[in-house]
Structure formats: structure tokens, C-alpha cells
Amino acid sequence: MKHDHPALAAAAETRHESAELHVTGQADYTDDLALPEGALHAWLGLSTVAHGTIRRLDLDAVRAAPGVVGVLTAADIPGRNDVSPIGRNDDPILADGAVMFHGQPIFAVIAETRDLARRAAALARVDYNALPLVLDAEAAIAAGGDLVVEGMTLRRGDPEAAMAAAPRQLAGRFAIGGQDHFYLEGQIALAIPGERDEMTIFTSTQHPTEVQHMVAHALHVPANAVVVNVRRMGGGFGGKETQMNLFCCVAAIAARKWRRAVKLRPDRDDDMIATGKRHDFLVDYTVGFDDGGRIHAVIGDWHARCGFSADLSQAVTDRALFHGDNAYYYPAVRLRSHPLRTNTVSNTAFRGFGGPQGVIVAERIIEEIAYATGQDTLAVRRANLYENGQLTPYHQTVEDMILPRLLDELESSCGYGARRQAVLDFNARMDAAGSPIRRGIALTPVKFGISFTATHFNQAGALIHVYADGSIQVNHGGCEMGQGLHTKIAQIVAEALGVDIARIRVTRTTTEKVPNTSATAASSGTDLNGMAALDAAETIKARLTEFLCAARKVTPDQIRFAGDRVTAGEDVIAFEDLAQLAYLARVQLSATGFYATPKIHWDRKAGRGRPFFYFAYGAACSEVSVDTLSGEYVIERVDVLHDVGRSINPALDKGQVEGAFVQGTGWLTSEELVWDDTGRLRTHAPSTYKIPLASDRPKVFNVRLAEWSENPEATVKRSKAVGEPPFMLGISVFEAIGHAVASVAGYRIAPRLDAPATPERVLMAVGRLRGAAA
Structure with a gap:
């Protein structure tokens, strides 16, 4: 990866702190610990x-x-x-x-x-x-809709009146499947x-x-x-x-x-049977729009299969509504959630936390409008993008809309216009030749809010010790699950103290060092814990600066921490020597740090506030080939441009984007949860539950970070969260499959695929569209 900014190039070279341990099998997981007698x-x-x-x-x-x-x-x-x-x-x-x-x-x-x-x-x-038994959302609705927890309503304007006045209307129901976490370690x-x-x-x-x-x-x-x-x-x-x-x-x-x-x-079967999944939804939507494809009003109801207990279903279904607009402005809107009780395992948090089930409905609405008006879906997307100053359905002002630039850059770099025409031409040739192969292409954006929507979770603590030999131990409240959180924290502390990262050891997360921590979730691990660690590092740095000012008769502006040394006027001191001197002078070399996200507030009952500190953005263009005789498909090419602000570690961030995209694609294509009529989960092992394999990755997979982006909010190093937002870029594959299916009816009918778009569902959609077009 080429970097124009030297700091980005240096950061990219910092590899995951456990990378060598992972690949050599030396990394200790809980199952590797020696058991007591x-x-x-x-x-x-x-x-x-x-x-x-x-x-x-x-x-x-x-x-x-x-x-x-x-x-x-x-x-x-x-x-x-x-x-x-x-x-x-x-x-x-x-x-x-x-x-x-x-x-x-x-x-x-x-x-x-x-x-x-x-x-x-x-x-x-x-x-x-x-x-x-009540086993799914449809049955729960038919049985009267027993709610496992109170739902929420987001409302702005007069959607009923705007809907009635809209030149055109359409309505539909969208079934969105769940997903098993399928972590490698159970x-x-x-x-x-x-x-x-x-x-x-x-x-x-x-x-x-x-x-x-x-x-x-x-x-x-x-x-x-x-x-x-x-x-x-x-x-x-x-x-x-x-x-x-x-x-x-x-x-x-x-x-x-x-x-x-x-x-x-537990073994894998029991693990999958007894633990919760991503929530599956039935979403009823109505949209009012004009002949140009501009949205006038949206009304939507998200019905979720939550399981037998509340777990986190209220927060998950809330976030589905928060992202029911994705990147698009709805002039008048009413969105409601219905967290339904069912006799299934209680569904729970999953990457995106309900956000993907909101975003994909917004994309379905855009797709519906595009086919109804005979336009390219990208044109309809552009026509409805937020502009700065507009309000979301939850009344937060959009202030940092960079999607027009992202879309322009990606559309140009991936050659979307020429490739879309090539897809149309290819399908026309295949149709004339009687070939079952069709191609599809789609370019979709994502706008994702970053913060826990439960405001009190937006806090973190850290503890740093500098030892007399100059080695540094860092502890924070976040958990390392392979995403590179400990690596980024080490980079933040090393840069703050001007030392080599080799001096830093990030120790295991433990409740006896940092109390009252929030979950490592909501893409907030680096945002929260990085700022807490930076706070602790700055405290120690201030103490060392004060010590040097007194000991070397210099002023603070004459002191510089860099290159594993400290410059104090004319003196250059190795960091380990400074640590020893400070210890002998009885300077406290241990500090706690704390951070609480500013600006955010939320009134759930009123459906108003600023639940998110900022938004992360991204876009993906996917091209697929679909066999209309079998419903099978291949991802031919994917181009991603994603916004992570000023990246702390571009290599790690790019890896997160790639992994999230593949996992999001799996959710929408192959990962299908099936319960039988007795309520038994039948997809409870790798033999019956299909996650994406290496062979399922795109033939061409181009992933870039928007290196020009910088978080306008004061996050750690002006970076942005990366864990969850790119998950929704996999929606571009789902939309591209729909585009290929729509070709069998001359692109005149919206494909209305339910998710996941398994080969069976694709085949049924092809038959349905051919029948409707006949």
C-alpha cells in the first residue's frame, strides 16, 4: 500500500503484537492454560x-x-x-x-x-x-406480537401526509436472515x-x-x-x-x-445450539417518491425474532432503526421496532449490532425506486444522499457528509460506468445466445454511527506503569479478539512518550486493574481505550517534564520526547536513563487514565438526541456472475474505498475492512439458520452451516482506505472506528446478485430477494421474475 503521509507509512509497518504467536501456535488462549491440580x-x-x-x-x-x-x-x-x-x-x-x-x-x-x-x-x-411454540417473527406476529422488551419509534415530520401526497408509492416486505458468530475459539x-x-x-x-x-x-x-x-x-x-x-x-x-x-x-454443536445469533427480521416498508427517484416519505416496521429473553434485543432493534436511513435523507419518516418473543435461543449482539438490518432495508428501498423509475440504482442513491445540515430520523444533524467524494473517487477508480454498460451488453448477448449466465453490478455506500447508544457505556479507563529500567506496561479495559486493539494502544502510548514500541507490553485485560469497563463492542475499542491510555501516558509525560525542568533548569518548551530519547535543552537522555533518574528522585511513574465520549446524549422516549459522536463512511462496488439454471453465483470483482479517518495502523485497518466485507457477504449469501417445526436448530455445525471459504472470496479484491480523510471530531489521532462499518459493504454483493436476477425480466421488475440470497432463493426469484414478465 502506497502512503503519501510518512506517518501512515510508518504506522503500516507496525504488525499485530501477537502475529508471530498466532502463526507459530504459541499464542495462549483459555483452553491452553495449564489446569491446577x-x-x-x-x-x-x-x-x-x-x-x-x-x-x-x-x-x-x-x-x-x-x-x-x-x-x-x-x-x-x-x-x-x-x-x-x-x-x-x-x-x-x-x-x-x-x-x-x-x-x-x-x-x-x-x-x-x-x-x-x-x-x-x-x-x-x-x-x-x-x-x-412460536418460532419466528411471522408466527409471533400472527400470535399477537408478544414483545420481549419495549420497542421504539423514530419520527420526523408528517410521514402519513407526505406519503399520501407523494406522486408515487410502493410497499413491500423484506425477510432478513440471522447469522451465527462462528468464532474459531468457542x-x-x-x-x-x-x-x-x-x-x-x-x-x-x-x-x-x-x-x-x-x-x-x-x-x-x-x-x-x-x-x-x-x-x-x-x-x-x-x-x-x-x-x-x-x-x-x-x-x-x-x-x-x-x-x-x-x-x-462445550463442543461446537452445543455452542451453536445454546447461544444467541444475529437477529433476523421481517421488515414492512412503504415509500413515497417522485418520477426522478427522490424520496418523499418512508414508513417502516422492523419485526425481530428475539428469542425467549430480552438479552440485548432492545438496543439491537433500536440500532436497526438508527440505521434504517443508511446514507439517505428521508424528508418525512416513521420507523418502529417490534422485538418479538419466540421459543428460540435469545438473539444477541453481532458485528453491526442491528445496524446491518437497518442499512439493507434502506438499500432495498433505493433498489425498488430504481426499478420502478427505470434508473441505475447508483443514480437513485446519489439523488437521495444526505447533505450537511439535514436531520436523521432521530434528529441528529449530519455535519461531516463525505460520501459524494467517496463515491466519485470509487466510481472513477473502479470504472463503474463502463463496467455497468459492459454488464448490460454481456447479459444481452447471453440472452440472445440462450446462455443461463448473467452478470450483475452494484455500488453501495454506508454511513454508520459510532458510539454506544446507551450513553453510559461510552467511557474507558487505563493504567500505565513505567518501570525503572524504562520498560512500560499498559493495561486497559478493551479486549483483544484478533482485531489489533492491543497493537494500536501500544502505538498510541509509544508515540505519546516518544519511545520505541518494543518497550511497550500490553497485558491481559483484567478487572483487578481497570474497573467498570464497557464491552469491547460498538467499534469503540480504540476510540475509548486509546484515549484513556493516551490520558495516562500524558500524565506520566507531564511528571517527567516537571522533573526535568527542575533537575536540568530548562523550560517545558525545551523538552522533547522522541526517538526513544528525551531532549532537555542541550542534554539528550536515553529513556531508560530518565526512568531510572526519575525513580531515584521519587517521581511517580504510574498513572491511570480515563475518557468519556463528549457531546453525545439520547432521549429514547422522545426519539431525539445525538446518540453518535461521528459517522464512518464507505462504499463498495461488486460484480457477480449468476447461473440462472442453478442459482449459483461467483463474485468476480470487488472494489472498496473505506473511511477510517487518519488511520493509526493502515495494515490492521485494511485487514478489518477485508474481513468485515467477507463476513457481511456471508451473512447475505450463504449463512442460513434453519429451525425445524419442533424448534430444533438444524444448522448447528460446519457440516450444515456454510460460512464463506477462501474459494468464495472475490476473484479480484481491491481494498483501499480514504487516506485523505480525517475525523472532524477529537478522537484519538483523528482516527475513526473500523470494526463494524465495513461489514455493511457486503450488501453490494447482495445488490449485484439482484441486478443479475433482474436481467431475466429486462430490469423492469425489482428482484425482491430475501436474505440470505442462497442459490435456492436466487433460482426461485429467477422463476418468479420470468413468470411475471411473460
């Missing part, structure tokens, strides 16, 4: 019905099985039997009398080995009184009891503080008795924000009961 293993017994009451629970054979130390049920929980992240008391650790989904944990076996625990669990005999917890009521947890979680609180509640002890440690995760994607709580609590309860370390690691 006498450690036990736990295994969960899961419900085999989706809704019912437990008439009889016979665990005698389980207790008598070889190697079994004991069994836990709800009655064995000393404290609160609940892991609801919002305190609704609706998410039991172990089912107590009633089961609400197939795969709900009912009991836990504790045995000398994992295999013995697993074998023993299969000996349980459970009799149920079956109750009626859920895992190791609990080690200590003195008195102390408990130490090693786990793979995005939210150590929440695990701390949940374990403390389950054990009925104060939070200061529980320490949670996370060195790294083998992927999270939101699936380890709340879902890890149950596993940690079971391990901790067992460790307390038997006063021995207990490890719980």
Missing part, C-alpha cells in the same frame, strides 16, 4: 423441547456415572439464577421448572474429565409437558476458587466487567471478590458480549461448591 470439567445438559414445563428430572444415572463428582441444577445456585444483561430476571443460568427453547441448559455435570462429563450428561431422563470458562469468597475466572469474553458482575450475583458475593482475566479471544463478533456469562457462572458455581478449579468448554 485436581481441576474438574463441566458439561451442560440441554433441553430437548422448545417450550414446556419439566414434569420430572431424573439425574440418578448421571450422578452414578464413572468419574462424576456431582450435578448442578437451579437449586444449587447460591445467588441469583439470572444472566440478563439488562437486569430483567428473564435469562436463567439453569432452567427452573420451565424451558423456553430447544437447547436451553437445564443442569450441569461436573466430572474428572470432559469426556466423562459429556457421556454422563446423556444419561439424564427428563419428562416434559409440552406447550405451544465459548470457554475456567474458574479457580481462592481464599474465602474469592473467585478467579479465565475466559474468552468481550465484557469482563459484566462477567464479574454476573458471577458475583450468582455466587452472592461482592464484585471485588471476583477477578476476570482475558488475554485474547479467537474471535468474538458480539457473540462473547453477553453469551459467555452463563458458562462463567456455571464454572464458578461448581468451583465454589467443590472447592476445585472447574473448566467448561
